[in-house]
Amino acid sequence: MTTTSTSTSPLRPPRARHADLARWLQSRTRTVCEVWVARVNAHPPSSSGQALPPPSETLLRQLYAELCQGLDSGRFTAFDDGLVELTREGYEHGYRLNDLLYIIIALNDQAWDACIAEYLPDRALPLMQALNLTLNNALTHIAKAYSEEAQTAVAGELEKAQRRLTQLDRAKSNFIGIAAHELRTPITLIQGYSDILLHDLTDPTDERAVQVANGLVTGAKRLLRIVNDMIAVSMIDNEMLALHFQPTSLGHILNIVVSDLKGEMTDRSVAIEVAPLDASLGTIYADPQRLYDVMMHIISNSVKYTPDGGWVRVSARVLKAGTDNDDDSVIEIIVRDNGIGIAPDQRDRVFEKFYGTTDLMRHSSSRTKYKGGGPGLGLAIAKGVVETHGGKIWIDSPGYDEVKRPGTSVHILLPMRTGPPATPSRLNLDFDNL
Numbered sequence: 169m170t171t172t173s174t175s176t177s178p179l180r181p182p183r184a185r186h187a188d189l190a191r192w193l194q195s196r197t198r199t200v201c202e203v204w205v206a207r208v209n210a211h212p213p214s215s216s217g218q219a220l221p222p223p224s225e226t227l228l229r230q231l232y233a234e235l236c237q238g239l240d241s242g243r244f245t246a247f248d249d250g251l252v253e254l255t256r257e258g259y260e261h262g263y264r265l266n267d268l269l270y271i272i273i274a275l276n277d278q279a280w281d282a283c284i285a286e287y288l289p290d291r292a293l294p295l296m297q298a299l300n301l302t303l304n305n306a307l308t309h310i311a312k313a314y315s316e317e318a319q320t321a322v323a324g325e326l327e328k329a330q331r332r333l334t335q336l337d338r339a340k341s342n343f344i345g346i347a348a349h350e351l352r353t354p355i356t357l358i359q360g361y362s363d364i365l366l367h368d369l370t371d372p373t374d375e376r377a378v379q380v381a382n383g384l385v386t387g388a389k390r391l392l393r394i395v396n397d398m399i400a401v402s403m404i405d406n407e408m409l410a411l412h413f414q415p416t417s418l419g420h421i422l423n424i425v426v427s428d429l430k431g432e433m434t435d436r437s438v439a440i441e442v443a444p445l446d447a448s449l450g451t452i453y454a455d456p457q458r459l460y461d462v463m464m465h466i467i468s469n470s471v472k473y474t475p476d477g478g479w480v481r482v483s484a485r486v487l488k489a490g491t492d493n494d495d496d497s498v499i500e501i502i503v504r505d506n507g508i509g510i511a512p513d514q515r516d517r518v519f520e521k522f523y524g525t526t527d528l529m530r531h532s533s534s535r536t537k538y539k540g541g542g543p544g545l546g547l548a549i550a551k552g553v554v555e556t557h558g559g560k561i562w563i564d565s566p567g568y569d570e571v572k573r574p575g576t577s578v579h580i581l582l583p584m585r586t587g588p589p590a591t592p593s594r595l596n597l598d599f600d601n602l
Contacts, residue, residue, distance in 0.1 A: 185242030186298040193299075194236045196282055201232040204278040213258070213267030220262050223271060227254055232275070239302065248309055255313040259321070265314045269307055276303045341405040348398035355395055359388035397545045400461070401521055404552030411455040411556060413588035418499070419445045421456060422482055425463045429471065432536045437476045440467065443483040449499065453585040458553045465546035466503050466578050468535045474507035475538055475573065481505070486584060497584040498559075502577055508539075509565040509574040518563065519551040520544075558583045 193200060205228045212222040231250040238244035258268050279299055283292045362384035370381045403409040422442045429440065463482075470480045484501045510518065517523055522544040535542070554561045559582040566574040 186239045186295075186302075189295050189298050190236045190238075190240035192283075192295060193232075193239070193279070197232070199282045200275075200279050201229060203282075204232070204275045205229065207274055207278065208271055213261075213263045213270070218262070220267070223254060223258060223261075227257065228271075235302070239298075244302075247306070251306055251309050252313045255310050256317060259314065259317040265311060268310050268314060272303055272306050272310065276300065337405075341402050348395045348402065351395045352392070352399070355388060355392045359385070359392055362388050394543055397543060397549060400549045401545050401552070404549065404556070405521075409458075409552060409556050411458060411553075413453045413455060413585070415451045416454045416456040416459060417451060418449060418459070418484055418501070421460050421463060422484075425460060425467055426482075428464070429468060429536060433471065436471065436536060436538070438471050438474050438536075439479040440471070441479065441481045443481065446485040448486045449484060452499065452582070453588050454557060454582065455553075458557075462550045462553050462580070463501075463503075465550045466580075469546055470503055470505040470507065470576065470578070471536045472538065472540055472542075473510075473576070474505045475570075478506050478573070487581075499580075499582045499584055501580040501582070503580075504575060504577045506573050506575040508570045509568045509576055510563065511568040512565075514568075515563045515565065519547050519561075521548045523547070554580055554582065558589070 205225050208228065209222045209225065213220045227250070231247070231254060234247040234250045238247040254271070255268055258271075276299065280296055283295055286292075287295070362381065366378070366381035366385055370377045372378065400409070419442075426440050426442060467480060467482065474480060481504045482501070483504075484499060487498050487500050488496075551561050559580060561578065561580050563576060563578055565576040568574075
């Protein structure tokens, strides 16, 4: 009996070559290989709990021949490739890892039975030790190949699921956009005719008629606002939001927002304060209507989650970016409140579409009612508009507590533009060095 050391594949340790064992296995094809194939076919894989087809007899015989060749030459590349092929075929048939390992273990058992029946222990033991070493490495190779097949399959399923989710999200966005555009025309008509009814056709002395007309006007305005938000979200999702840059006064926009909200807050005692703006702020180039939408959504959201008697404060200042370019200054707008705050794990989620924390059974679509509901689009729109301007928005809060009221701070960074941008671009500044 001769044992020769040779170089092997990474999964084969030294001294893997065993010519005597190779010749013995080749000469015992009938008593080892054929019995092994019949044994596997008689007991096909079943660990999954269902009847599965047995492995290919041709593939098993080929694997046996490649094992003999590997033992004879010390090169197991063909045998390893056969193990991968067996694993891939088994995985496609629904085999579990145990089923594939069982096939190799059955070969080892059959070789042991044949060797013990033919040789005395002192001769059989070296042969079977060499075979055990090779087949144990085969088990490791199968486990590795099975893991790779499973990972590939999972990655494929995830990719298909991602494509499906993308299609569903696009279909949802398209539906929102189409529905909103279709609703806008009749709502505009209702709003126009309700205004005519209130101001031209209703007797001011008839309190009941004035109340009804006012209700129509208020409802139409609220509905139109929701439809406009739906259209804005659809345009943001489809990257179609167009900005109309022009000289804009941030202070003027903030004053309008505060004035508009005070008309809706007759039953609230939340103080809204705008701190004196930085003297260097001046006039910036932005889309004033979209900037108004951003501030309205953010400030009204702060009011909504601040109990009666609380406060909301707005401040703005100019910051120097961490670059050598003087034109890279940015405007930082901060909206602070002493409301109920927000949990750390929800800070990013609040910018998702349709996100809301209100119990649907107690839903109220008021823009300023304490903990009132809504479509959950405001902060998603604010984020989309800010980022389309080239800015950044995020939330800070110590946490959620309705008793201690830790409050929330919304931070907005906008480019300090002194003219319209040549091309649309996102802000690319070093925020850490501001």
